[in-house]
Amino acid sequence: MVLRVRRLRCATLACFALIVIAGFPSTPVHAGAGPDTLADSTWVDRWKLDNGLDVTVRHVPGCNAVAVVVAYRIGRNQDPRGREGLADVLSDLIFTAPAGDVPERTRLQINDLRPLGWNVQVTPRFTLFSEVASVTQFPGVLRQAATRMRGVTVTDSTLARSLRTVVREQSERYVGSPEKTLQNQMREIAAGVTDEDLIRRVSGRALRELNAREVRDRLRLLYVPANAVLALAGNLDGVELHSLVRNLFGDIPGGTTLVEPPPPSLAAGQRAIRRAGLDHSVGGVGIIAPALTDTLHPNFYLNAQVIGRLCSEIWGPAPPPLSVRFRYPVFADPDLVQFFPPIAVGETDADQVGVAFQDAMEKMAITVIQMKTFDEVRENNQWLFGGTMPAPLLERVRAYSGNLHTLGSTLAVRAMWGSDEFWARYLARFVKPNVMGGGRWTDYFQLPNHMVRLLVTPAPR
Secondary structure (H helix, E strand, C coil): CCCCCCCCCCCCCCHHHHCCCCCCCCCCCCCCCCCEECCCCCEEEEEECCCCCEEEEEECCCCCEEEEEEEECCCHHHCCCCCCCHHHHHHHHHHHCCECCECCCCHHHHHHHCCCCEEEEECCCCEEEEEEEECCCHHHHHHHHHHHHHCCCCCHHHHHHHHHHHHHHHHHHHHCCHHHHHHHHHHHHHCCCCHHHHHHHHHCHHHCCCCHHHHHHHHHHHCCHHHEEEEEEECCCCCCHHHHHHHHHCCCCCCCCCCCCCCCCCCCEEEEEEECCCCCCEEEEEEECCCCCCCCHHHHHHHHHHHHHHHHHHHCCCCCCCCCCEECCCCCCCCEEEECCCCCCCCCCCHHHHHHHHHHHHHHCCCCCCHHHHHHHHHHHHHHHCCCCCHHHHHHHHHCHHHHHHHHHHHHHHHHHCCHHHHHHHHHHHHCCCCCCCHHHHHHHHCHHHEEEEEEEECCC
8 A cells, every 4th residue: 555645734734834932041051161050040060071071960959869870972873793782781781780899789779779760771872871869879879880980890690690681671672562662663674674683682692602801892992981971960059069070080091982883874664563462453653853963853853742742632542552642752762753643453554554644644734733832842842952941840850850860861962962052053943943834844744755664463363
């Protein structure tokens, strides 16, 4: 079946690009210039140590904790051919293996050590470690983060444990819950990963010959301050941060800065897979985004958020096993926007997932979109790009460690992907986008060469 493409009527959707808002106040910050107070009462600072470690901070007055985040510019894109999954193994070792006077820890133990939360995240472009500490715990947690950056002890036993962890997580990522399958395999389809490649990852075959010496060499080469960002977010009142960070991290050998390889190009594609234990078919559509560095990306992100909101309204709540109708975690994977439309009972054609998405787009063509919708998206999302936080979010960050963790992680990734000047320009475009034709994005979201379609169907009983 040929996927339908139709140029939508632009009269009502023109506001996707034509509305010009006066914008919200933003405060560009400059590395090394000292703290800069924003209109939401938080202050930001960013500087670089002599060894290359990039440090970025957001102080939240009245917060009850501090998120300590260390991120490296190394992800799955750097895995050598035949060593797929290596970045995941290294991340587990960095976070759990013994380091200096810091003992080995299991993930179950970390739950007790960091009851406010922790995370290990590996993406195509970066690896991120985060621990949320109480204000009193913060200095000790920061010291441990520095100790781990100096190097962990890799033995045959610690490597074997990490290999078991990674093989289990790879299986959960690609053949676990239907929702995880949709979210993760959709991107792999776009990157040209074959079913055989996925089987190698899930089975762990690509890592069977991995040895402790190879791991130690790669850790020493890549996971160094010159390739790292330290982000701190939370209550930093009264802390002399420059001195504290310099004393803990400043004498760690900087290493060599990694030149990030060109990311694999994403391309349209489709796949239908079967899953045992599933009662009904579920599907997803991925829209390949412009590059984050494209000057059009801020407007694309704005439109994606509005389209996602309207799709969720048209489709209604996501039925189990799905939890959402739309996701665009721009600081985890800026290259792919994901939608999860309703799927007809018994559907087996992945092409129909795209048709269901386009049906929603056609309904939007006769929907009047209020200007306040765009206002809300700008106001609620500008903090991602260095702007102020809306008051409700600020209160959640103060009260809930999960929100604080998100703030710290976003701070780290933003520093990895651009200078303060870059993000100031991005933010200015986001809150005050250029005028452009309404058909630009409605056409963009419908073109088959921008679509990745994935259908997961029940396996025969």
